[in-house]
Amino acid sequence: MAHYQPKDRFYRKAKREGLRARSAFKLEELLDRARPRGLAGGAALDLGAAPGGWLQLLARLVGPKGKVVGVDLVDIAPLPAPVTTFRGDAREPAVQARLRAEAPAGYALVTSDMAPKTTGIHGVDCARSLELVRAALEIAGTLLQPGGAFFAKIFMGPDVGPFVQRELTPRFERVKQVRPEATREGSREIYLVATGFRQPTATRA
Numbered sequence: 481m482a483h484y485q486p487k488d489r490f491y492r493k494a495k496r497e498g499l500r501a502r503s504a505f506k507l508e509e510l511l512d513r514a515r516p517r518g519l520a521g522g523a524a525l526d527l528g529a530a531p532g533g534w535l536q537l538l539a540r541l542v543g544p545k546g547k548v549v550g551v552d553l554v555d556i557a558p559l560p561a562p563v564t565t566f567r568g569d570a571r572e573p574a575v576q577a578r579l580r581a582e583a584p585a586g587y588a589l590v591t592s593d594m595a596p597k598t599t600g601i602h603g604v605d606c607a608r609s610l611e612l613v614r615a616a617l618e619i620a621g622t623l624l625q626p627g628g629a630f631f632a633k634i635f636m637g638p639d640v641g642p643f644v645q646r647e648l649t650p651r652f653e654r655v656k657q658v659r660p661e662a663t664r665e666g667s668r669e670i671y672l673v674a675t676g677f678r679q680p681t682a683t684r685a
């Protein structure tokens with residue numbers, strides 16, 4: 481049986497590098513694999529950002545002229561510029577309006593590491609995870625720049641395949657399902673990595 485190691489090598493590496501969460505190494509691998517365009521000097525949005533490991537990594541990538549925006553249900557201890565954070569539920573329209581106002585020219589990358597509080601009932605946890613990914617995709621659909629990238633954590637379940645095929649793939653040029661090396665053994669999470677956002681064409685009334 482897999483042995484859970486709370487202080488594994490990724491935990492120790494995160495401590496050494498001053499990163500708030502070991503999950504930053506998951507994002508590092510996703511970025512390596514997808515190589516999203518427009519990040520240097522651009523804007524990145526992180527949904528479900530607490531405590532802020534992904535924000536710290538994104539801040540390095542966008543650099544001092546860029547912008548990183550993070551939102552979470554819980555408070556995020558402040559991080560230096562170019563990071564801006566606030567507390568809120570990403571599914572709320574008022575929160576989404578603020579995310580838009582923070583980067584009026586849109587985002588080059590939208591990430592979601594949002595996770596539901598788990599119940600231990602696999603079907604329920606998967607359904608809640610999918611609901612969060614749908615919300616994240618809706619946000620990405622309105623705030624991403626053309627050609628932008630979208631990364632989202634999802635709990636693996638029978639609905640993931642149809643979601644990817646019907647809802648995600650039509651909106652991006654490339655979609656991959658990635659299980660980063662830093663994922664804990666026994667975890668059912670994977671990441672959807674989508675690049676080359678196709679902006680919807682306006683339909684006439």
Ligand SMILES: C[S@@+](CC[C@H](N)C(=O)[O-])C[C@H]1O[C@@H](n2cnc3c(N)ncnc32)[C@H](O)[C@@H]1O
Binds near residue numbers: 527533534553569596
């Ligand atoms: C695994 S943690 C994120 C860790 C983060 N990537 C890091 O590097 O520090 C998942 C977060 O998703 C947040 N979350 C879950 N549902 C959310 C929602 N509807 N809106 C905003 N944040 C949400 C949780 O509060 C939790 O802090």
